[in-house]
Amino acid sequence: MRMALYWLVQGCQPGDSLLFHYSGHGSRQRNYNGDEVDGYDETLCPLDFETQGMIVDDEINATIVRPLPQGVKLHAIIDACHSGTVLDLPFLCRMSRSGQYVWEDHRPRSGVWKGTNGGEVFSFSGCDDDQTSADTSALSKITSTGAMTFCFIQAIERGHGATYGSILTAMRNAIRQAGGSSGGDFGGGAVTSLISMLLTGGSVGMGGGFSQEPQLTACQPFDVYAKPFSL
Template sequence: MNKKALCIGINDYPGTQNDLSGCVNDANDWAATLAARGFTVSKLIDAQATKAAMVAAMSGLISGATKGDTVIITYSGHGTWVPDKNGDEPDGRDEGLCPWDIGSGKVLLDDEIAPIFTNHVTGVRVILISDSCHSGSVTRGDDSDLDPGMPRARFLPPSAWMKVDDIPAPRASRLPLLGGLSRSGGDLLMAGCTDTQFSWDTSFKGRPNGAFTYYALKALAALPATASYNDWFKAISPTYLPTTRLPQNPQIFGSRTARAWKVLS
């Protein structure tokens, strides 16, 4: 059994005036944690993380895995959306990740991620941990670690990289919103927030990080060796997130079996 991981972190978004601060630290933190758990880790940082490079790295890692392997992909950076053109989104929008070259229109959509994440042999575990996305509000949790003057949203509005005429109003829908990324294949998704919320780029003890990444790793460090992904998720939310200043609700998607897997095993 092999354990392999890809950690992506993008602070630099040329042409958008929407740079971030904590995403590279996130990627390095995830990489260090995963390496300590026996994973062979590769990274794509800033200009390395073009759309083409992200697709190639994800595809190679997942399609090259064999039965019994575990593949984990972490992404820290902006999230965005585009008009839904195939009718599979209740709100009329496809969610997407923002590669380094998003300023040239290179968005990586959930519809494009799906075939990548499903192209593997039976018996491979594929897990996505995404610290990015949209907007919302609630108040509770412990944010005592948070530095003053923070945070900043990890959402890149379509107007920052699309022509205004191409941006539609959302369609009214009575259907519940279930994020495009949650339907993009793979066995398990852990995400920093809901479809309608922001994930926050912030700073803890003078060091930039994503709020979800920081608290996910803090919770992980306190878990017993036998903990499941469900245990990990419950240790993150509502213990740490959301808070008054970090109004984001982490999410977990996957089968009951996948949620019961031993963490990072």
């Protein structure tokens, strides 16, 4: 996976649009260099992480974010636990349930640059850094897939893909409504949702709903309801 990350950005030129999609396990570990607001590094856990180690957000940022030149755009779709700031991007869009938002500044106090070399990076992630991401069989009807992945695809298919804000709002609304909707797209109500969360390591809110909240991070703040979404 590390080689694939290097491959993704190698030789990129102005006008290129890159996509990094990861759906799998994520974790976090204590940060000791003081560059994390919450004191933790977020990590991805590929199949070989027990022998090769987890991929830490600092490494992901250094590999696919910081080298990105002007005129190149990267979108990341990360469906994993503790994935809110897993690209270590400088700004996080903190959105309320009503859709209002502010950009949180996550730039390290040390002054270490976590942005790009002129390019644009946007990351949709499955949940906040202190949350876990749930699985659902609604997408394939057979195999469990990430709830965030399902909601991202659903948002696009249902016409909510005009802006970054409309996508994020649609995803968050769908996940909030999912667990408590008996017979809905995500399963059979509170009991089914609770069992599913216990089996998959996801989190459950009051009334059986998913408590995960998809997040949006970026290399620069922008108007999420005005900027068109385009891969």
